[in-house]
Amino acid sequence: MGKDLSFKDKKVITIGIVRELTGLSERQIRYYEERKLIFPERSAGGSRKFSFSDIELLMEIANKIEDGIQTHEIRKEMQREQKKQNQEEVRRKMIQGQLNAQFGIRKQ
Amino acid sequence: MGKDLSFKDKKVITIGIVRELTGLSERQIRYYEERKLIFPERSAGGSRKFSFSDIELLMEIANKIEDGIQTHEIRKEMQREQKKQNQEEVRRKMIQGQLNAQFGIRKQ
DNA sequence: CGTGTAAGGAATTCTGACACG
DNA sequence: CGTGTAAGGAATTCTGACACG
Numbered sequence: 001m002g003k004d005l006s007f008k009d010k011k012v013i014t015i016g017i018v019r020e021l022t023g024l025s026e027r028q029i030r031y032y033e034e035r036k037l038i039f040p041e042r043s044a045g046g047s048r049k050f051s052f053s054d055i056e057l058l059m060e061i062a063n064k065i066e067d068g069i070q071t072h073e074i075r076k077e078m079q080r081e082q083k084k085q086n087q088e089e090v091r092r093k094m095i096q097g098q099l100n101a102q103f104g105i106r107k108q
Numbered sequence: 109m110g111k112d113l114s115f116k117d118k119k120v121i122t123i124g125i126v127r128e129l130t131g132l133s134e135r136q137i138r139y140y141e142e143r144k145l146i147f148p149e150r151s152a153g154g155s156r157k158f159s160f161s162d163i164e165l166l167m168e169i170a171n172k173i174e175d176g177i178q179t180h181e182i183r184k185e186m187q188r189e190q191k192k193q194n195q196e197e198v199r200r201k202m203i204q205g206q207l208n209a210q211f212g213i214r215k216q
Numbered sequence: 217c218g219t220g221t222a223a224g225g226a227a228t229t230c231t232g233a234c235a236c237g
Numbered sequence: 238c239g240t241g242t243a244a245g246g247a248a249t250t251c252t253g254a255c256a257c258g
Contacts, residue, residue, distance in 0.1 A: 007115045007160050012125045014249095016151065016228065021120070026229080027240055035239095043124065045248045047229055052115050070238070122228095124249065134250080135219055143218095153227045155250055178217070 011041040011049040018050050022058045029058065035071040037061055037078070119149040119157040126158050130166045137166065143179040145169055145186070 015026050022029070032038050033048070038057055040048040064074050123134050130137070140146050141156070146165060148156040172182050 010160075012121045012129070014122055014125075014228080015230095017120045017122075017157070025240075027242085030230090031239065043248085045229085046231095047248070049125070052118075065239080072238095122249080123251095133219075135221085138251090139218065151227085153250085154252095155227070173218080180217095 008052045011051045011054070013050045013052070013055070015040075015048050015050070018055055018058070021055050022062065024058060024062060028062075032058065032061055032071065036075055037071060116160045119159045119162070121158045121160070121163070123148075123156050123158070126163055126166070129163050130170065132166060132170055136170075140166065140169055140179065144183055145179060 013021075015029055018024075018029055019026055029038075030048075033040060038050070038054050038061075040050045040054060043049055061074060064077075065071070069077075121129075123137055126132075126137055127134055137146075138156075141148060146158070146162050146169075148158045148162060151157055169182060172185075173179070177185075
């Protein structure tokens with residue numbers, strides 16, 4: 001079920017490192033969060049924590065911004081993609097459910 | 109050539125996160141560095157930066173310490189393992205070199 | 217030997233605001 | 238709209254040392 005998200009999706013990287021890794025300014029990174037493009041977690045003290053996936057996403061966002069696409073549009077694009085992936089997920093689960101019903105792989 | 113060390117070996121995690129992830133105190137983590145068991149990198153300002161591999165290693169170290177093994181012994185164990193892996197690496201490369209020499213996979 | 221702790225300082229991060237355009 | 242910046246404060250991290258054992 002799902003991919004191996006053990007490392008790539010773990011939110012463990014502070015904003016300073018993200019700045020170095022992406023070349024973006026902290027201002028930009030915080031702004032993209034404000035515009036709901038990325039969703040860092042927070043430490044107990046309030047510091048943002050990012051994942052490697054967030055970093056990859058930030059690079060894509062930066063490219064689109066450079067192409068003149070507005071954050072508003074980028075968010076909509078991302079929602080469309082997310083929706084598509086969700087549907088894919090539902091389809092897979094339904095097929096799996098039917099297989100289980102017919103050929104009966106029972107849980108013990 | 110080599111494993112995909114893209115994420116697991118990237119030094120991007122600060123000591124506070126490592127503390128949360130491992131359950132160790134910062135004191136312990138710094139001490140294990142002092143004893144040459146782990147090798148975090150440093151940010152420009154001097155903060156330690158760890159990788160996911162470092163975190164896994166820290167868990168192993170913590171277990172051995174609990175078993176009463178001294179840092180000195182742990183380091184020797186690790187060196188032995190490292191040596192073994194290096195020899196393995198050399199062997200692989202030699203075989204590959206002979207294959208290339210006989211069957212000639214040229215670079216372009 | 218391995219770890220806790222208080223101390224003082226430096227680097228890091230945070231938010232809200234003003235600015236430009 | 239997207240980003241830079243100065244401001245003030247809070248959280249984070251650093252080192253060297255003393256303590257216990």
